[in-house]
Amino acid sequence: MLPDEELKRLRWRAHHRGTREADMLIGGFFDAHNASWSTDERALFSALLEEQDVDIMAWAIGTAEAPQRFAGPMIDALKLLDYIRSAR
Known part of the structure; x- marks a missing residue:
């Protein structure tokens, strides 16, 4: 798959999770971080999208620990929650 097509697919999957909350959290994370991801990090995010939203x-809010295969910088960045836009 070409990188642009892959990014479009990942973006769509990140923003269409099934609940508004998950769309904001996962889609917002994608929007904030995807530009800096390596091929391996894209693959890790793609695998993350296979997991249940709950x-x-x-993992993001810290009420459960992420599986070892996801532990590391991506989950650490997900936990910051600084990428979620909120109305002020």
């Missing part, structure tokens, strides 16, 4: 959200 699990991803629990």
Whole structure:
């Protein structure tokens, strides 16, 4: 798959999770970080998208620990929650 097509697919999957909360969290994370990702990090994010939204959200807010295969810089960045836009 070409990089542009892959990014479009990942963006769509990140923003269409099924709940508004998950769309904001996962889609916002994608928007904030995808430009700096390596090929391996894109693959890791793609694998993350296969997980249940409730699990991803629990890892982000710290109510559950992420599986070892996801532990590292991506989950650390996900936990910051500084990428979520909120109305002020």
